[in-house]
Amino acid sequence: MEKAIYVTSPLLPELGAFIPYLQQIWKSKYLTNNGPFHQAFEQALADYLGVEHLSLFNNGTTALITALQALAIDGEVITTPYSFAATAHALVWNRLTPVFVDIDPRTFNIDPKAIEAAITPRTQAILPVHCYGLPCDVEAIEQVARRHGLRVIYDAAHAFAVQDAQGSVLRHGDMSILSLHATKVFNTFEGGAIISPDARTKHHVDQLRNFGFVDEVTVETCGINGKMSEINAAFGLLQLQHIDGALVKRESIDALYRKQLMKIPGITLCCAAQNHAYFPILVEDAYPLSRDQLYDAFKQRQVFARRYFYPLISDMAAYCDRKDSRRHPLPMASHIAQRVICLPIHPDLTLTDVERVVAVIRRGALGSSSNTATASAVPDLVSEKR
Template sequence: MTNQTIPVTQPFLPELSEFVPYLEQIWDNRWLTNNGPFHQELEAKLAEYLGVEHVSLFNNATIALITALQAMRIHGEVITTPYSFVATTHSIMWNGLEPVFVDIDPTTFNIDPAKIEAAITPRTTAIMPVHCYSNPCDVEAIQKIADNYGLKVIYDAAHAFGVNYKGDSLLKWGDLSILSFHATKVFNTFEGGAVISPNAKTKQRIDCLKNFGIVDELTVTAPGINGKMSEINAAFGLVQLKHINIALRKRQVIDTQYRLSLADVKGITLYEQRDFSNSNYSYFPILVEDDYPLSRDDLYEKLKSNNILSRRYFYPLISNMPMYRCLPSAGIANLPQANALADKVICLPIYSDLTDEELSMIIQCISDVNLR
């Protein structure tokens, strides 16, 4: 179909000439890291754009997750979802905590609140849900459970940049929310992330922890880590932020075209967003059902043979990976919905520079099962 490979995602890049003046300023003032002027400016502008009070920038979202758990002084067990990227569970393990998997809701693909309460033990201190594919978790139900049992809620919001929930920022829910600014995300700083805090005191603790736990020149109060974002990353974020609304609108057009073209393809189920939130169109997952002429893996290979890269995201489940499958909560019988979903899902290419011609090729490849 095409001699050029269509990637599953591709970062939005502004004109290089727009970024160069920022680099020149960094060279002039020789401030490369440690809360420089671009770092401070990006925190302020992101807080305004996202509709939150306190943003702490990080060099990546994994370090941000690890630090968030430390900041909340979590110990013992953390209830989480197996349907996510491995960084979610890795951050729990890096803190010497035990992840406890519970199943997902088959309509939202998010952690199922109805399964959380049964997984709580005297050792449980926190819940770490994931807003999967930018679809909000059932935040009210999760918060009610957390309040009843005195648990912290730390949201992995890596997919949820710019998402609102019932008219307000989704990032305000829980004790903390963590964003990813990796190159694959709708908003990127090459590599990067952020922690959203509810108050200045919590932000102060997080900012201390991401700088080795240093309070001042003579005082270190906690075993922190080096999680600081550099000035170059922050500067790139400032350029990205100027274009984010245009990039999101382009993604929305692609999302709409996929939905119109694939809605009637037998055996393909489209993922639906909750009707009281917006999407940032970060992913376009489809489910390959039993009545589609090809298996999920055969469709994946078919797309690949036509130079179209899709992703079985998330497959395999975290709970089925060698380092986690020995956990008592990782058994397949305990996670039937997550296992079933992981065997059906494919994320199709979506990014702001995807052309109409490329989009048509992808749709044709899925719709025409006789096409090799």
């Protein structure tokens, strides 16, 4: 049995390096509720990312739910069907109606033209996703938002450390939301963050994160328990010492894949993000195997690639009967979802691992997909979570 190669693997420092942090927590007995590690990590992370007003959360989904609540959005929110389910779930948890529109064929991000065509009197906001860490067309989205008086909240779960010409992409919109889940480029086991545009908004977010408390006896709004624990925050501080090296390793793996796969007919290499969070390819008609046949061939070799993002959120059982959400055609999103597969990429991936992944694709290019029926029974073992 060959060793399993997963689509991702969490960045983990040496265990011994974490022990002193745990000893400090045990000594202080401060486990949560804006403790010293929480405060230190919140500032250190903001500094690293080049943003000013950052609020830590226990996960990215709670952060996204809270951001929508903080902006008091109601009615309809235009978003992408090509994302992880939590993007739309956060809207539904706030009793908002997600309205799905199509994506750009090159970046797989939400199409600004499709946004404008979908605006109705009930539209209150836009929720784009920086898919795979590739920045959205933020200027076009901002122009649409200004013309129609809409809020913009970016799901930036994939966009850790991504910048554009002016700085961090997290500064765009009314808010941006990060995921620090174990599957992400940078993780705190579980975690998330909201990037606010100003100190006043951050203060409001911080209150919502802690049940809405203003002081010991005053609760002004119905908040949630979204605080990050001291253990997660301490781990984040340690992770910041290693993230630069991890990003360099991801870049080298991305380059190796591109060199090995660029001339295989029927395999399209997608745009690379700065942080190389994912390595998506498209399996086109010219390739002898279908996307799902290749997916099964990977499993046969203990390579657990993932079909990010398939099915579309709009096709999931939780959304397929929501007529208000599915009233716009999604030809490009559907096309991509039927062809995409993300290859393993993480700092611990070895040259031998990459060669094994590439060998499966090369073998498929010769039309070989033996025993894929057996492989298809193997369950997916890693989820893209927030």
